[in-house]
Amino acid sequence: MGRGGQLSPDRPPCPSQRQTWVFRSKELMLRSGSSVPEGSLVYVQEGSNAFLRTPRGWSRLLVPCWEWGREGATMWLAPPNCSSALRLVALNVPLSGDMSGIRGADLQCYRQSQEARLYGTFRAFLSAPSQDLASIVKRTDRTLPIVNLKGQLLARSWSSLLQSQAGAAPRSPIYTFNGRNVLTDALWPRRLAWHGSTPRGGHAQRRDCQGWRSSGPGGGLAAPLGQGRLLAGRRHNCSEALVVLCVEVAFPYRHMW
CATH class of the missing domain: 3.40.1620.70 (YefM-like fold)
Known part of the structure; x- marks a missing residue:
């Protein structure tokens, strides 16, 4: 004992x-x-x-409430009415712009989350012709805090993460489903994440590697991680292998076994 x-x-x-x-x-x-x-x-x-x-x-037990402090992520004990949090996790390897479409990217998020025994539902942090990134999280969940794989605070809410408000950009590490830190691991020499989105989280036309099906000479929008704006970005060649993020869009059910 x-x-x-x-x-x-x-x-x-x-x-x-x-x-x-x-x-x-x-x-x-x-x-x-x-x-x-x-x-x-x-x-x-x-x-x-x-x-x-x-x-x-x-x-x-649900994740406690979070608050953003000057020194970064701070966890506070949750009062009884606190809700959960949404996790933001990276795929285990960098990918080119050819992900077999948005559904192929979603499938990789789902499979790797299951392999890591994370029982929420994860979808790719991407815009595509069939979806705006901003819409993949339910309206009722957009005020929830965003945390990394280890529960450290990344942003006060989904809305603030997309709007690039002060203090909203990830300061804590971003981990892959198998626990690697994409900001420091040598597997990701370029700290860039695909998103294909406008600054407000909408679909950026002709900036999504042909619906995430091309690794050719076309272009897709990607943002530098750790620099303050997750939906900032410039056009990058679809042949580049970059970070692909996954966001939790549905919580683990209360009774898991």
Whole structure:
């Protein structure tokens, strides 16, 4: 048993121990599920997630409220009426402008999020002839904070992220689904992310690598990461391999198992 009544993630509990648990991974938590009493609070170090043991299995606790401070991302304990947050994550490898269309890009976001055991729904951070980037997040969720894979604050809201308001641009690292920091990893020598959007998040015509189906001499809009405006950008050749971002557009369901 660890300090403060926390239980070892590798050993089953004793009935007399406090009902606060720490597991290294979700897999270990699931493996020990039959030994964890109903009502126990569990913290999973891998992914920094918290869960409550319920009669039906496990209920993931919602991400707390966030506030933006001068020194960057600051987390505050959430009052009871706080909602969740939307995660912004990069694909595991840079891609050219040929992603098999917007649906192909969405499919890669979905598959990689599932492989990473992120149970929300992720879509590509791209505009295309069939969609404006600004519209992929529901209106009711556009005031929610945007966080990275590790829960660090990137922006106060989806709206502020797109509008490039003061303090809205990502200052915290942006991670891939497999945990790499695209701002420092050598796999991304150019810190640019495709988006194909106008400054307001609309579709930029003839600036989307032919609907994200071309790696030829055409052009697509991409923005430098870490410079203050995520929808700023210049035209780049579609043959360039750049960052592709994915944004969470639907939350994990409350009962996950």
